[in-house]
Amino acid sequence: MAKKQKVSDCGVDNFNWKPTFVLSDDDTQPVELVNILAASITNRQDTSQILKSLSELFPLNGLHHLKRVKSCKGETKNDVALQIIICLASDQHSQSKHVSLKQIFGDKPFAGKGLGPPFLTKAAKFPPRTRQQFKDASIYWPTSFHEDKHLTRAIAGQLFTVSEKHKIQCYMEKAVAVAKTGKERGQAPIGAVIVDPINEEVIAVCHDLRNVGRHPFFHAAMICIDLVAASQGGGTYKYNEPGFYNKNSQYNSANQECKESSTSDVNSISGNHKDPCACNTNGEDGISTQQVTTDNIALLSGDKSGPYLCTGYDLYITHEPCIMCAMALVHSRINRVFYGIMCPNGALGSRYKIHTQSGLNHHFEVFKGILELDCNQLLKT
Amino acid sequence: MRVYLSFTFCQQNSMADDVSLDEEGIRKWMEKSLDMAHDALFNGEVPVGCLMVYKDEVIGKGRNCVNETRNATRHAEMVAIDEVIGWCEKSNQVKEAVFSKTVLYVTVEPCIMCAGALRLLHVPLVVYGCSNERFGGCGSVLNVHKDDIDNHGKPFKCISGIFAEEAIALLKDFYKGQNPNAPNPKIKP
Numbered sequence A: 001m002a003k004k005q006k007v008s009d010c011g012v013d014n015f016n017w018k019p020t021f022v023l024s025d026d027d028t029q030p031v032e033l034v035n036i037l038a039a040s041i042t043n044r045q046d047t048s049q050i051l052k053s054l055s056e057l058f059p060l061n062g063l064h065h066l067k068r069v070k071s072c073k074g075e076t077k078n079d080v081a082l083q084i085i086i087c088l089a090s091d092q093h094s095q096s097k098h099v100s101l102k103q104i105f106g107d108k109p110f111a112g113k114g115l116g117p118p119f120l121t122k123a124a125k126f127p128p129r130t131r132q133q134f135k136d137a138s139i140y141w142p143t144s145f146h147e148d149k150h151l152t153r154a155i156a157g158q159l160f161t162v163s164e165k166h167k168i169q170c171y172m173e174k175a176v177a178v179a180k181t182g183k184e185r186g187q188a189p190i191g192a193v194i195v196d197p198i199n200e201e202v203i204a205v206c207h208d209l210r211n212v213g214r215h216p217f218f219h220a221a222m223i224c225i226d227l228v229a230a231s232q233g234g235g236t237y238k239y240n241e242p243g244f245y246n247k248n249s250q251y252n253s254a255n256q257e258c259k260e261s262s263t264s265d266v267n268s269i270s271g272n273h274k275d276p277c278a279c280n281t282n283g284e285d286g287i288s289t290q291q292v293t294t295d296n297i298a299l300l301s302g303d304k305s306g307p308y309l310c311t312g313y314d315l316y317i318t319h320e321p322c323i324m325c326a327m328a329l330v331h332s333r334i335n336r337v338f339y340g341i342m343c344p345n346g347a348l349g350s351r352y353k354i355h356t357q358s359g360l361n362h363h364f365e366v367f368k369g370i371l372e373l374d375c376n377q378l379l380k381t
Numbered sequence B: 001m002r003v004y005l006s007f008t009f010c011q012q013n014s015m016a017d018d019v020s021l022d023e024e025g026i027r028k029w030m031e032k033s034l035d036m037a038h039d040a041l042f043n044g045e046v047p048v049g050c051l052m053v054y055k056d057e058v059i060g061k062g063r064n065c066v067n068e069t070r071n072a073t074r075h076a077e078m079v080a081i082d083e084v085i086g087w088c089e090k091s092n093q094v095k096e097a098v099f100s101k102t103v104l105y106v107t108v109e110p111c112i113m114c115a116g117a118l119r120l121l122h123v124p125l126v127v128y129g130c131s132n133e134r135f136g137g138c139g140s141v142l143n144v145h146k147d148d149i150d151n152h153g154k155p156f157k158c159i160s161g162i163f164a165e166e167a168i169a170l171l172k173d174f175y176k177g178q179n180p181n182a183p184n185p186k187i188k189p
């Protein structure tokens, strides 16, 4: 178990874990390149005229992120030379050793006047998405970069304040605790917690139940989704396990420790929000034993304006979800997923990246490495 | 209605050892799956229905019940799988052995979640109607049915296009009734 952060430590970032943003393949892939033909501009004064002619003659379709003109070091120390993209290189251009202006322009009115000998070079095929891709692309040819500030901060691990990291840790500690309960009962040591981050309210808590005579699909994430459904008057199964919880259950009184504020709200975003640093002060057994009932189904006919599936909710789970669970989270419209350790068949970063899968109607952010050591420890005897 | 079948395909892959298939049976089970989809539509759910057939016996049926349960994972396949598990328990059969010789008949291509679920159970064959362009896990969005995935057993085979038009017609009915402004489902045969 990670050291509990004392309230007095709240302003200090001394966590033994760090949230790693799980990027899409588009964000991590190396820069894809295309061949281009470029040439030096002999006389700077001609630049705008040449630019105009070339833009009309050879528009850079699909490559508008590239800067057409690039400045580079000239022959003498303080001399700056300009180079310009003439056009995208054809396969024929790319294969021949030498391309002349005549070959490029033929007998077009603008025959490349004012240009030096053309040369073959490379440039990024797509606009860069991350700062790293921007840096890598710029080595070849300058490109524009519309930075997604949120993404940059996420990649740099700067998305969360110390206070937010305390909350993340608190919820993951709950997941680790319930995973231990499951482990003691012969189940896979995987725990999950679903939280409403706006109200700082725990909605559901459970551990895995796929082993030992239960359902093969009782993976922690699937059960948690069903417990959320139960909290909304739906749900499919009855669970009778210690440590399980859904917010609508009649036995939920003991599970207020993440909400019940105690000492300090100093680092909370708003004074109204409870300080989850107070979490766990009354021990790990604060979660009550309870039973999910489907009696609440009567509620179904009523309020339609209430919470909808897992919209706006965050999942904390000790292990990376599998493909079934990951897609279940897409169907359930989860807000964010925080997990501890990766799994080889995992679908939120390892085998697939379902949360960024193009074509799907819902995407979400995923952070891994939360209480990594504690989650790893769960696997050991 | 044309039925696109390739029995040689099954025999080549020694599928015949595990499951028996004939054209008449496939049509029969798909018609029953369509009945399940109708039932879903009648109850205000996305009209997808399915059957799970083991040794020529239906041991599980399902239709979507996402709205009723407020659980977005309650797809027809998941409901039918629950029934099969119940059947195994009642008749004292080993789940793993049963699933590995059970055919799923479903009106729409299983989604990524259900395809993953079927892989976990080692279901060998899925017969479906129309493809699922939005969520399909058997070729439309991802190839969960045949990708190499740790701990997920062998790939499963798919036979598609059986009563596809009927399956699409039901989906169109649903989206029309739900919301007149909603776009048509992006599902093509």
Ligand SMILES: [Zn+2]
Residues within 6 Å of the ligand: A219, A221, A321, A322, A323, A324, A325, A326
């Ligand atoms: Zn799973």
Ligand SMILES: [Zn+2]
Residues within 6 Å of the ligand: B075, B077, B110, B111, B112, B113, B114, B115
């Ligand atoms: Zn599905």
